[in-house]
Amino acid sequence: MSEDRPERADQTGKPPAADTAGAGATGAPLLELANASKYYGSVIALKDVSTSVRAGEVTCVLGDNGAGKSTLIKLLSGVVRPDEGEVLLDGRPAGFANPRAALDAGVATVHQDLAMIPLMAVWRNFFLGSEPTKGWGPLRRFDVAAARRITREQLAAMGIDIRDPDQPVGTLSGGERQSVAIARAVYFGARVLILDEPTSALGVKQAGTVLRYIARARDQGLGVVFITHNPHHAYPVGDRFLLLKRGRSLGDFAKSEITLPEVTRLMAGGSELDDLAHELERA
Amino acid sequence: MTTTAPPADERTERRSDERVSDVGLLRRLLIRPELGAAIGVVVVFAFFAASSEVFRSPAGAANWLYPASTLGIMAIAVALLMIGGEFDLSAGVMTATVGLTVGLLSTELGWNLWAAMLGALVLALALGFVNGFLVVRTGLPSFIITLGMFLMLQGLNLGVTTAVTDTVLVDGIDDVPGYELANALLAGTVDIGGVQFRITILWWLVLTAVATWVLLRTRVGNWIFAVGGDARAARNVGVPAARTKIALFMTTAGAAWLVGTMSALRLTSVQANAGIGQELIFIVAAVIGGCLLTGGYGSAIGASLGALIFGMTSQGIVYLQWDANWFMFFLGAMLLLAVLANRLVRRYAEQSRK
Numbered sequence: 001m002s003e004d005r006p007e008r009a010d011q012t013g014k015p016p017a018a019d020t021a022g023a024g025a026t027g028a029p030l031l032e033l034a035n036a037s038k039y040y041g042s043v044i045a046l047k048d049v050s051t052s053v054r055a056g057e058v059t060c061v062l063g064d065n066g067a068g069k070s071t072l073i074k075l076l077s078g079v080v081r082p083d084e085g086e087v088l089l090d091g092r093p094a095g096f097a098n099p100r101a102a103l104d105a106g107v108a109t110v111h112q113d114l115a116m117i118p119l120m121a122v123w124r125n126f127f128l129g130s131e132p133t134k135g136w137g138p139l140r141r142f143d144v145a146a147a148r149r150i151t152r153e154q155l156a157a158m159g160i161d162i163r164d165p166d167q168p169v170g171t172l173s174g175g176e177r178q179s180v181a182i183a184r185a186v187y188f189g190a191r192v193l194i195l196d197e198p199t200s201a202l203g204v205k206q207a208g209t210v211l212r213y214i215a216r217a218r219d220q221g222l223g224v225v226f227i228t229h230n231p232h233h234a235y236p237v238g239d240r241f242l243l244l245k246r247g248r249s250l251g252d253f254a255k256s257e258i259t260l261p262e263v264t265r266l267m268a269g270g271s272e273l274d275d276l277a278h279e280l281e282r283a
Numbered sequence: 284m285t286t287t288a289p290p291a292d293e294r295t296e297r298r299s300d301e302r303v304s305d306v307g308l309l310r311r312l313l314i315r316p317e318l319g320a321a322i323g324v325v326v327v328f329a330f331f332a333a334s335s336e337v338f339r340s341p342a343g344a345a346n347w348l349y350p351a352s353t354l355g356i357m358a359i360a361v362a363l364l365m366i367g368g369e370f371d372l373s374a375g376v377m378t379a380t381v382g383l384t385v386g387l388l389s390t391e392l393g394w395n396l397w398a399a400m401l402g403a404l405v406l407a408l409a410l411g412f413v414n415g416f417l418v419v420r421t422g423l424p425s426f427i428i429t430l431g432m433f434l435m436l437q438g439l440n441l442g443v444t445t446a447v448t449d450t451v452l453v454d455g456i457d458d459v460p461g462y463e464l465a466n467a468l469l470a471g472t473v474d475i476g477g478v479q480f481r482i483t484i485l486w487w488l489v490l491t492a493v494a495t496w497v498l499l500r501t502r503v504g505n506w507i508f509a510v511g512g513d514a515r516a517a518r519n520v521g522v523p524a525a526r527t528k529i530a531l532f533m534t535t536a537g538a539a540w541l542v543g544t545m546s547a548l549r550l551t552s553v554q555a556n557a558g559i560g561q562e563l564i565f566i567v568a569a570v571i572g573g574c575l576l577t578g579g580y581g582s583a584i585g586a587s588l589g590a591l592i593f594g595m596t597s598q599g600i601v602y603l604q605w606d607a608n609w610f611m612f613f614l615g616a617m618l619l620l621a622v623l624a625n626r627l628v629r630r631y632a633e634q635s636r637k
Binding site: 100115116117118119120124127128129130131133140141142144 | 496499500501502504505506508509512513516517519520521522575579580
């Protein structure tokens with residue numbers, strides 16, 4: 001697989017994800033947020049939030065609407081920089097100037113809109129912007145055979161059985177498209193994968209499929225930051241849980257420190273939920 | 284292939300997805316962008332060939348292949364531009380601008396014909412660049428930008444020509460040094476089995492092949508589909524969207540240069556009002572060939588087949604001695620059919636989005 005890897009992935013100077021495959025959760029955090037705060041004028045978007053993700057681990061970021069999940073993604077993916085605190089990559093200040101710098105450092109973000117072209121074939125989308133070429137001079141051309149083959153291989157490695165890499169991305173289901181986007185990020189040398197609500201628009205089965213691919217990426221040794229508002233999606237796959245509420249951290253827990261009912265309870269506002277349940281029962 | 288068998292529920296899900304692609308082969312054939320145009324070519328050819336002996340003779344074919352070739356060269360470039368998500372309404376009138384520039388530089392200023400052609404090429408590419416630059420820089424619809432260019436060029440063509448020659452015609456191009464070779468290469472005829480075929484037909488076939496290769500087998504081709512499909516998403520994954528679009532406008536201008544020069548050489552004169560209205564026919568040929576008006580989909584071969592349908596019909600109607608007005612009726616009907624067919628294609632392609 002590594003000989004197929006395009007130059008761009010190697011230029012990051014970082015070991016490719018495959019080298020750490022199967023390593024599991026070990027060692028120092030890959031990507032870390034240390035007491036980070038972000039203000040937009042007088043609005044406190046995020047205040048004193050810390051979390052981390054290690055290779056082969058899934059860190060789930062949970063929170064209701066307006067909890068600061070989007071701001072957190074923007075900090076980690078280099079769209080904005082924290083006003084206080086730091087983003088650390090391999091224990092050193094990351095200082096991403098822009099999303100491209102984050103990507104080059106191996107931090108890939110899969111957004112909800114996925115940056116894929118619906119009318120284009122899966123393999124064309126997979127390599128869009130980083131097409132492999134062969135030949136030289138005016139005959140330098142898109143290595144179509146390699147693109148098809150690698151796409152099929154990479155999707156298979158993720159357990160995605162696309163019927164036909166020639167079909168337009170628009171004909172894939174939402175879950176399949178998320179999976180292709182994840183496979184693409186993995187192939188192009190991502191070490192940390194930030195997934196922005198990958199399951200939110202999906203049905204139960206589709207969401208299950210995507211969760212399986214998240215687990216697969218984790219098993220390949222990537223650090224995954226999984227942003228969601230659904231604790232039932234987060235808990236089975238997560239190793240660490242950051243709970244956000246109104247821009248503040250409710251806690252950053254390892255899986256051993258918290259149970260699913262507790263996550264749900266904290267997210268919904270703890271005692272507020274108890275009151276609500278009480279109220280509804282009587283009604 | 285997958286090494287581990289997927290769990291049962293995943294397999295069930297996949298089987299239910301599979302229903303969509305059960306008729307895959309037929310559907311895949313149906314969504315080929317060229318299919319509609321290919322059927323159109325067969326039907327139109329069969330109709331005229333059955334009704335007119337001249338039409339099916341080699342000399343007749345040479346006759347209807349010529350208009351198809353010049354229209355086809357433009358339709359290919361316009362199709363690439365449309366796949367890239369943009370229009371160029373100035374393409375038709377630009378062919379006249381090129382012809383007039385070649386004529387005026389050579390007959391009035393005494394330039395060698397090759398120098399005049401080079402001058403016209405520089406001008407055309409510059410106009411194409413302006414179109415493209417304004418579109419990507421302002422984000423305005425190319426429809427409006429190139430409509431402005433169209434009207435300006437139309438005015439310039441007439442204004443400059445009448446100011447210089449006191450007529451609406453530039454002629455005498457065949458008296459300029461360099462005419463013989465240029466004409467032989469770009470507009471002359473080739474004898475094949477006693478029938479004189481225009482060399483423009485060869486240019487057309489070669490350019491169709493080149494455009495198809497670029498579109499389907501190069502990085503730039505991938506970028507063209509991408510910027511037409513979703514320019515923002517394309518930029519997000521590192522496609523140089525602005526450069527791709529500007530290059531497409533310049534390609535269209537380059538095609539206008541080629542066709543404008545061919546026509547000036549063949550006729551040895553250029554009318555100042557030539558080319559007006561042609562821009563829509565280029566677009567119609569591209570749409571019949573499977574290009575979506577919204578971009579991101581289409582084919583160069585399809586555009587060439589669309590041009591072939593026009594070439595056959597425009598001459599076929601003459602051979603059958605019909606009223607030429609039927610040509611316009613036919614143009615409209617073909618366009619309508621093509622757009623309806625495209626709509627079905629797009630619906631199919633986006634069927635299971637979300």
